[in-house]
Amino acid sequence: MSEPDTLGEAVRRGFTADPKRVNSRWLYDDRGSRLFEEITELPEYYLTDCEREIFREHADDVVDRCPPGTELVELGAGSAEKTRHLLSALKRRQGSTTYGPIDISREALDMAVQRFADDDAIEVHPIEASFTEGLAKLGHDPATPRLIAFIGSSIGNMTPEAQRSLLREVRRHLGEEDRFLLGTDLRKDEAPMLSAYDDSQGVTAEFTLNLLRRVNRELDAEFDLGAFEHVVRFDEEKSAIESYLESQRDQTIAIDAIDLTVTFDEGERIHVEDAYKYTDEMLAALFADTGLERRASWIDEDGWFAVHLLAADER
Numbered sequence: 001m002s003e004p005d006t007l008g009e010a011v012r013r014g015f016t017a018d019p020k021r022v023n024s025r026w027l028y029d030d031r032g033s034r035l036f037e038e039i040t041e042l043p044e045y046y047l048t049d050c051e052r053e054i055f056r057e058h059a060d061d062v063v064d065r066c067p068p069g070t071e072l073v074e075l076g077a078g079s080a081e082k083t084r085h086l087l088s089a090l091k092r093r094q095g096s097t098t099y100g101p102i103d104i105s106r107e108a109l110d111m112a113v114q115r116f117a118d119d120d121a122i123e124v125h126p127i128e129a130s131f132t133e134g135l136a137k138l139g140h141d142p143a144t145p146r147l148i149a150f151i152g153s154s155i156g157n158m159t160p161e162a163q164r165s166l167l168r169e170v171r172r173h174l175g176e177e178d179r180f181l182l183g184t185d186l187r188k189d190e191a192p193m194l195s196a197y198d199d200s201q202g203v204t205a206e207f208t209l210n211l212l213r214r215v216n217r218e219l220d221a222e223f224d225l226g227a228f229e230h231v232v233r234f235d236e237e238k239s240a241i242e243s244y245l246e247s248q249r250d251q252t253i254a255i256d257a258i259d260l261t262v263t264f265d266e267g268e269r270i271h272v273e274d275a276y277k278y279t280d281e282m283l284a285a286l287f288a289d290t291g292l293e294r295r296a297s298w299i300d301e302d303g304w305f306a307v308h309l310l311a312a313d314e315r
């Protein structure tokens, strides 16, 4: 079943499922996007630092492997803080470039647009849409090669089926000259992975609890945020960090805008996010299953995060 495109439908379906769940895309309202930006600055959230290090050192190499005149498109751009290294490398090589950030969050797109507002050499065309809608909306001039970026290990927040479905969609949009840049977090010891999603200042907890705040505001509900706790665990078999909101007591909540009443037992959880952590085998299977051929990979000094340059395989 495809993911609902309204919060009301997502909550109706997810909160009446057993176990309860909701897709992590709904975490990103304006406040959620600002909180995510704060998360990227936390000492525990190593993902951003590792990937930034890769771009700082290898952005020119990435660009050198793309044809002249390449423009950049980015899925789930967020505030585009790391993307600036890729755009600077494109500018160094070709003087100017075009950038198309795609994101469901207006706040994230505003941050991305603002970042390059004073730079005449970067023409920004934001698209407020989901990944698949955004890809469909892109006009394609075959004469202009594209680099489609999907970084920050956002791929890891999707189910394995959704990861494959999206990468196949990207593959369909890749012409011979186009390239795809994918950032993936790598499997490592459990401790740093758990702290990245449950930091000491409680920002990641605020981020997941914000889902209930959003449901209160947009769907006229009365969730008591103090009656839920942010909980994370690593599932070895899935190779994913799972984030949950756990009910701290038996409770019944009315969600008026969708005419739904939901009951929670003490200790019952809502699954709000997965963050898959990749091994070489998982990555090789992912690329083989989706028709993508790896042209290069870069890894940070600690071996914690990897960025891959891919092209459509010859079929």
Ligand SMILES: C[S@@+](CC[C@H](N)C(=O)[O-])C[C@H]1O[C@@H](n2cnc3c(N)ncnc32)[C@H](O)[C@@H]1O
Residues within 6 Å of the ligand: 024, 025, 028, 033, 036, 040, 075, 076, 077, 078, 079, 080, 082, 102, 103, 104, 105, 108, 129, 130, 131, 132, 151, 152, 153, 154
């Ligand atoms: C984990 S953040 C990564 C942001 C940024 N790329 C980075 O590396 O820091 C995911 C971003 O994707 C956006 N997003 C999540 N689900 C989406 C979807 N289905 N379609 C479009 N954007 C989505 C969110 O609004 C958010 O800005």
